[in-house]
Amino acid sequence: MTAYAFEGGVSRDARPNAIEITEQQYQDGIEGMLAGKLVTINGGFAVIDPPKPEPEPEPEPEPVDLAAYARDLSWRTRVDGTTINSVPVRLDDGSLALINGMVGLAERDAERTFNFDSAAGIVTLTAAQAITFGEAIGVWVQLTFDRRAAVLLAIEAGSLTTTAEIDAAFADVTAPWSAA
Structure with a gap:
Protein backbone atom coordinates (compact mmCIF):
# COMPACT_ATOMS: atom_id res chain seq x y z
CA MET A 1 0.00 0.00 0.00
CA THR A 2 1.36 3.44 -0.93
CA ALA A 3 2.01 6.06 1.77
CA TYR A 4 2.46 9.80 1.47
CA ALA A 5 3.87 12.57 3.60
CA PHE A 6 2.85 16.18 3.49
CA GLU A 7 3.80 19.20 5.57
CA GLY A 8 2.25 18.34 8.94
CA GLY A 9 1.36 14.65 8.54
CA VAL A 10 1.21 11.35 6.69
CA SER A 11 -1.59 9.71 4.77
CA ARG A 12 -2.46 6.68 2.64
CA ASP A 13 -4.19 9.01 0.18
CA ALA A 14 -2.35 11.22 -2.27
CA ARG A 15 -2.64 14.92 -1.46
CA PRO A 16 -1.51 18.06 -3.22
CA ASN A 17 2.18 18.78 -2.51
CA ALA A 18 2.62 15.34 -0.83
CA ILE A 19 5.60 13.09 -1.44
CA GLU A 20 5.62 9.31 -1.60
CA ILE A 21 7.27 7.64 1.41
CA THR A 22 8.15 4.10 2.46
CA GLU A 23 6.04 2.01 4.81
CA GLN A 24 8.69 2.46 7.53
CA GLN A 25 8.60 6.25 7.08
CA TYR A 26 4.82 6.12 7.29
CA GLN A 27 5.03 4.20 10.60
CA ASP A 28 7.72 6.60 11.87
CA GLY A 29 5.44 9.52 10.96
CA ILE A 30 2.44 8.04 12.81
CA GLU A 31 4.53 7.25 15.91
CA GLY A 32 6.12 10.70 15.83
CA MET A 33 2.77 12.49 15.55
CA LEU A 34 1.41 10.44 18.48
CA ALA A 35 4.46 11.54 20.47
CA GLY A 36 3.81 15.22 19.66
CA LYS A 37 6.36 15.54 16.86
CA LEU A 38 5.85 17.15 13.47
CA VAL A 39 6.17 15.65 10.02
CA THR A 40 7.95 17.82 7.50
CA ILE A 41 8.78 17.33 3.86
CA ASN A 42 10.88 20.45 3.58
CA GLY A 43 14.15 19.03 2.27
CA GLY A 44 12.75 15.47 2.32
CA PHE A 45 10.76 13.39 4.80
CA ALA A 46 11.58 13.98 8.48
CA VAL A 47 9.92 13.74 11.88
CA ILE A 48 11.03 16.64 14.03
CA ASP A 49 10.41 18.15 17.44
CA PRO A 50 7.98 21.05 17.28
CA PRO A 51 9.56 24.48 17.65
CA LYS A 52 9.63 25.84 21.14
CA PRO A 53 6.83 28.30 21.66
CA GLU A 54 7.74 31.95 21.73
CA PRO A 55 7.71 33.21 25.30
CA GLU A 56 4.77 35.37 26.17
CA PRO A 57 5.77 39.01 26.12
CA GLU A 58 6.02 40.65 29.51
CA PRO A 59 2.84 42.58 30.14
CA GLU A 60 3.20 46.31 30.22
CA PRO A 61 3.16 47.48 33.82
CA GLU A 62 -0.03 49.18 34.84
CA PRO A 63 0.51 52.89 35.27
CA VAL A 64 0.52 53.91 38.91
CA ASP A 65 -1.59 56.81 40.08
Whole structure:
Protein backbone atom coordinates (compact mmCIF):
# COMPACT_ATOMS: atom_id res chain seq x y z
CA MET A 1 0.00 0.00 0.00
CA THR A 2 1.36 3.44 -0.93
CA ALA A 3 2.01 6.06 1.77
CA TYR A 4 2.46 9.80 1.47
CA ALA A 5 3.87 12.57 3.60
CA PHE A 6 2.85 16.18 3.49
CA GLU A 7 3.80 19.20 5.57
CA GLY A 8 2.25 18.34 8.94
CA GLY A 9 1.36 14.65 8.54
CA VAL A 10 1.21 11.35 6.69
CA SER A 11 -1.59 9.71 4.77
CA ARG A 12 -2.46 6.68 2.64
CA ASP A 13 -4.19 9.01 0.18
CA ALA A 14 -2.35 11.22 -2.27
CA ARG A 15 -2.64 14.92 -1.46
CA PRO A 16 -1.51 18.06 -3.22
CA ASN A 17 2.18 18.78 -2.51
CA ALA A 18 2.62 15.34 -0.83
CA ILE A 19 5.60 13.09 -1.44
CA GLU A 20 5.62 9.31 -1.60
CA ILE A 21 7.27 7.64 1.41
CA THR A 22 8.15 4.10 2.46
CA GLU A 23 6.04 2.01 4.81
CA GLN A 24 8.69 2.46 7.53
CA GLN A 25 8.60 6.25 7.08
CA TYR A 26 4.82 6.12 7.29
CA GLN A 27 5.03 4.20 10.60
CA ASP A 28 7.72 6.60 11.87
CA GLY A 29 5.44 9.52 10.96
CA ILE A 30 2.44 8.04 12.81
CA GLU A 31 4.53 7.25 15.91
CA GLY A 32 6.12 10.70 15.83
CA MET A 33 2.77 12.49 15.55
CA LEU A 34 1.41 10.44 18.48
CA ALA A 35 4.46 11.54 20.47
CA GLY A 36 3.81 15.22 19.66
CA LYS A 37 6.36 15.54 16.86
CA LEU A 38 5.85 17.15 13.47
CA VAL A 39 6.17 15.65 10.02
CA THR A 40 7.95 17.82 7.50
CA ILE A 41 8.78 17.33 3.86
CA ASN A 42 10.88 20.45 3.58
CA GLY A 43 14.15 19.03 2.27
CA GLY A 44 12.75 15.47 2.32
CA PHE A 45 10.76 13.39 4.80
CA ALA A 46 11.58 13.98 8.48
CA VAL A 47 9.92 13.74 11.88
CA ILE A 48 11.03 16.64 14.03
CA ASP A 49 10.41 18.15 17.44
CA PRO A 50 7.98 21.05 17.28
CA PRO A 51 9.56 24.48 17.65
CA LYS A 52 9.63 25.84 21.14
CA PRO A 53 6.83 28.30 21.66
CA GLU A 54 7.74 31.95 21.73
CA PRO A 55 7.71 33.21 25.30
CA GLU A 56 4.77 35.37 26.17
CA PRO A 57 5.77 39.01 26.12
CA GLU A 58 6.02 40.65 29.51
CA PRO A 59 2.84 42.58 30.14
CA GLU A 60 3.20 46.31 30.22
CA PRO A 61 3.16 47.48 33.82
CA GLU A 62 -0.03 49.18 34.84
CA PRO A 63 0.51 52.89 35.27
CA VAL A 64 0.52 53.91 38.91
CA ASP A 65 -1.59 56.81 40.08
CA LEU A 66 1.16 58.42 42.15
CA ALA A 67 -1.17 60.88 43.87
CA ALA A 68 -3.49 58.06 44.98
CA TYR A 69 -0.46 56.06 46.11
CA ALA A 70 0.79 59.05 48.15
CA ARG A 71 -2.62 59.59 49.74
CA ASP A 72 -2.86 55.93 50.71
CA LEU A 73 0.69 55.89 52.11
CA SER A 74 -0.04 59.06 54.08
CA TRP A 75 -3.13 57.43 55.60
CA ARG A 76 -1.23 54.19 56.41
CA THR A 77 1.61 56.21 57.96
CA ARG A 78 -0.86 58.03 60.20
CA VAL A 79 -2.73 54.86 61.18
CA ASP A 80 0.51 53.04 61.99
CA GLY A 81 1.10 55.89 64.42
CA THR A 82 4.13 57.08 66.29
CA THR A 83 5.75 56.97 69.72
CA ILE A 84 5.17 59.84 72.14
CA ASN A 85 7.33 59.87 75.31
CA SER A 86 8.08 56.14 74.89
CA VAL A 87 4.37 55.33 74.43
CA PRO A 88 3.57 53.72 71.05
CA VAL A 89 0.30 55.10 69.71
CA ARG A 90 -1.76 53.69 66.85
CA LEU A 91 -3.73 56.47 65.22
CA ASP A 92 -6.65 55.07 63.30
CA ASP A 93 -9.84 57.14 63.34
CA GLY A 94 -11.21 55.33 66.40
CA SER A 95 -8.01 55.90 68.39
CA LEU A 96 -7.96 59.57 67.47
CA ALA A 97 -11.57 59.96 68.60
CA LEU A 98 -10.81 58.30 71.95
CA ILE A 99 -7.71 60.45 72.48
CA ASN A 100 -9.66 63.61 71.62
CA GLY A 101 -12.34 62.55 74.11
CA MET A 102 -9.68 62.02 76.79
CA VAL A 103 -8.23 65.48 76.09
CA GLY A 104 -11.70 67.06 76.28
CA LEU A 105 -12.33 65.46 79.66
CA ALA A 106 -8.85 66.50 80.87
CA GLU A 107 -9.54 70.12 79.88
CA ARG A 108 -12.75 70.10 81.95
CA ASP A 109 -11.40 68.20 84.97
CA ALA A 110 -7.79 68.99 85.91
CA GLU A 111 -7.92 66.53 88.83
CA ARG A 112 -8.82 63.49 86.75
CA THR A 113 -6.38 60.72 85.76
CA PHE A 114 -6.63 58.63 82.63
CA ASN A 115 -5.63 55.07 81.83
CA PHE A 116 -4.42 55.00 78.24
CA ASP A 117 -4.17 51.57 76.62
CA SER A 118 -1.11 51.59 74.36
CA ALA A 119 0.80 48.85 72.55
CA ALA A 120 3.23 48.92 75.51
CA GLY A 121 0.41 48.42 78.02
CA ILE A 122 -1.65 50.69 80.25
CA VAL A 123 -0.18 54.15 80.81
CA THR A 124 -1.70 56.34 83.53
CA LEU A 125 -1.79 60.05 82.69
CA THR A 126 -2.70 63.08 84.73
CA ALA A 127 -5.05 65.58 83.11
CA ALA A 128 -2.09 67.82 82.25
CA GLN A 129 -0.18 64.88 80.77
CA ALA A 130 -3.27 63.82 78.78
CA ILE A 131 -3.54 67.31 77.28
CA THR A 132 0.18 67.42 76.43
CA PHE A 133 -0.07 63.90 75.02
CA GLY A 134 -3.06 64.88 72.85
CA GLU A 135 -1.27 67.99 71.61
CA ALA A 136 1.82 65.95 70.66
CA ILE A 137 -0.38 63.52 68.75
CA GLY A 138 -2.12 66.42 67.01
CA VAL A 139 1.26 67.82 65.95
CA TRP A 140 2.33 64.43 64.60
CA VAL A 141 -0.93 63.88 62.71
CA GLN A 142 -0.54 67.34 61.18
CA LEU A 143 3.00 66.41 60.11
CA THR A 144 1.56 63.50 58.11
CA PHE A 145 -0.90 65.86 56.39
CA ASP A 146 1.82 68.45 55.74
CA ARG A 147 4.08 65.75 54.24
CA ARG A 148 1.22 64.52 52.05
CA ALA A 149 0.61 68.05 50.78
CA ALA A 150 4.31 68.52 49.97
CA VAL A 151 4.51 65.14 48.24
CA LEU A 152 1.39 65.84 46.15
CA LEU A 153 2.91 69.15 45.04
CA ALA A 154 6.17 67.39 44.14
CA ILE A 155 4.24 64.79 42.10
CA GLU A 156 2.37 67.55 40.29
CA ALA A 157 5.66 69.36 39.59
CA GLY A 158 7.21 66.16 38.25
CA SER A 159 9.99 65.96 40.83
CA LEU A 160 8.59 62.72 42.34
CA THR A 161 7.98 60.11 39.66
CA THR A 162 8.14 56.70 41.36
CA THR A 163 6.52 54.90 44.26
CA ALA A 164 10.00 54.32 45.72
CA GLU A 165 10.56 58.08 45.90
CA ILE A 166 7.18 58.50 47.61
CA ASP A 167 8.05 55.72 50.07
CA ALA A 168 11.29 57.54 50.87
CA ALA A 169 9.41 60.79 51.39
CA PHE A 170 7.20 59.15 54.04
CA ALA A 171 10.00 57.13 55.67
CA ASP A 172 10.22 59.65 58.52
CA VAL A 173 7.53 62.30 58.58
CA THR A 174 9.15 64.01 61.55
CA ALA A 175 12.35 64.79 59.61
CA PRO A 176 12.56 67.76 57.27
CA TRP A 177 12.00 66.73 53.66
CA SER A 178 12.35 68.25 50.25
CA ALA A 179 11.63 66.77 46.82
CA ALA A 180 14.67 68.54 45.36
